Amino acid sequence: MKNLFFVFLLISNTVFAQINFDDYFLSKTLRFDYSRAGNSDTSYIFFEQIKEEPFWGGSKVNLTDTFNFGDYRIMLYDSTGTKLLYSRGYSTLFREWKDTEEAKHTPLSYYESVVMPFPKQKVILKLQDRDKKNVFHTVFEYVINPKSYFIVKDKYNKYETERLHGKRDAAIALDIVVLPEGYTEAEMPKFRKDVQRFIKYFFKVKPFKQNKKKVNFWMVKAASEESGTDIPGDNVWRNTILNTHFYTFDTERYLTTRDVNKIRNLAAYVPYDQIYILVNTSKYGGGGIYNYYNLCTADNEYAEQVFTHEFGHAFAALADEYPYGYTDAEELYDMTVEPWQVNITNLVDFESKWKNMVDKDTPIPTPDTEEYRNKVGVFEGAGYVHKRIYRPVHDCKMRSNVTKEFCPVCLKTVKQMLNFYTK
Ligand SMILES: [Zn+2]
Structure with a gap:
């Protein structure tokens, strides 16, 4: 009972107690960089650097994360370690790499980076990992003194920026910064046109369609030496600003980069909530990792669908x-607990998922037949697995490029997130 009570207190504190921004923070970003190194079983955090960046793009009201998503989490406390000031869930490429064959025999290190509003006083940062039972544990702790002269204060005046959509104040807008990858100096006008085209794609999809005014799109005009991106399987190598490549974990279409330091340095030119890397190629592919980054290719016939899928x-x-x-x-x-992602279930605790959106006469699991084609149910095959992991509908933007819409479960979550960012 005691434990239960403690958990309840912790949750209520996490969910409801948003602090007053101006009491604790300045309207700019503190960026905390570290490396995460390890293998399939263990990992360690190694401190890299702290940077001060000119803008804060996030909400000044919703400082504490209310979603409980992501494989990792940052928790920022006041100097006494008792008052939670800011928190965010996120995932990284390292977490995905941990499930690969390579991780079983070769230890590897990934550069990672988290951002938070710039504190006025000393704060304590805790980096937490989610375990297989979905419980978070602190794996690294660091006292940040905002007055330390070791905090890196770079200038951000090398590249031009432009706001291509939206007029809202960054604090109450969803700010998306689009970074050019594999566009040469001569191709900057193409980049601008490409971004405009993708903005059009974005606002065709619900719920963004009805919330155009809540979104700002920014671009940073940072050219690459060469056009395109790396395609290791075809022995194509290009010198580009963000070092992206296909064949991540030997999956041809999986387009990512490990150069998180460079990405953050470019994104810092504008206020932002989400980073989108637009890659100048016609090859099919992309990638999207929670509160980490999005990637999409500019000229593929499915680019329109991929753009919003990755954003999901x-x-x-x-x-x-x-x-x-x-x-x-x-x-x-782990089949003894529900996966934390909202749009898949193993039916261990389906009540906590979309059970209330399923009609009484729809069977669970649901046969993938014509009769249930447009119904919310429990359809087998999701989350990279054929058996015993289920999805909410026959088809969704998170499943295929056939439908252009998020399913009702995904849509609900995207709407909630949009509200969270724009308060
Ligand atoms: Zn869905």
């Missing part, structure tokens, strides 16, 4: 609703 990952932590590579759930999931 990076913005709302949505899982892929398709099976890929794994037969049984045990290979990837």
Whole structure:
């Protein structure tokens, strides 16, 4: 009972007690960089640097994360360590790499970076990992003194920036910064046109369609030496500003980069909530990791669909609703607890998921037949697994490029997230 009571207190504190921004923070960003190194079993954090950046793009009201998404979490406390000032869930490429064959025999290090509003006084930062039972544990702790002269204060005047959509104040807008990858100096006008085209795609999709005024799109005009991106499987190598490449974890279409330091340095030119990297190629592919970054290719025939699919990952932590590579759930999931992603379930605690959106006469699990084609149910095959992981509908933007819409479960989450950012 005692434990239960403690958990309740902790949750209520986390969910409801938003502090007053101006009492604790200045309207700019403190960026905390570290490396996460390890293998499939263990990982360690190594401190890299702290930077001061000119803008704060996030909400000044919703400082404490209310979603409980992501594989990792930052918790920022006042100097006594008792008052929670700011928190955010996130995921990283390292977490995905941990599930690969390579991670079983070769230890590797990934550069990672988290941002928070710039504190006025000393604060305590805790980096936390989610374990297999979905419980967060502190793995690294650091006292940040905002007056320390070791905080890096770089100038941000090398590149031009432009706001291509939106007029809202950054604190109450969803700010998306689009970074050019593999666009040469001569191709900057193409980049601008490409971004405009993607903004059009974005506002065709619900709920962004009805909330155009709540979103700002920014671009930073940072040219690459060469055009395109790396395609290791075809022996194509290009010298580009953000070092992106296809064939991540040997999956051809998986387009990512490990150069998080460079990405943050470019994004810092404007206030931002989400980072979108637009890659100047016609090859099919992309990537999106929760509160980490989005990537999409500029000229592929499916670019329009991929753009918002990846955003579903990076913005709302949505899982892929398709099976890929794994037969049984045990290979990837702990089947004694619900996966934390809102749009997949293993039916361990379905009440906590979308059960209230399923009609009484729809069977659970739901047969994937014509009769239930447009119904919310529980359809087998999702989260990269064929068996015993389920998705909410027959098809969704998080499953295929056929439908252009988020399913009702995904849509609800994206709406909630948009509200959270724009208060
Ligand atoms: Zn969905």
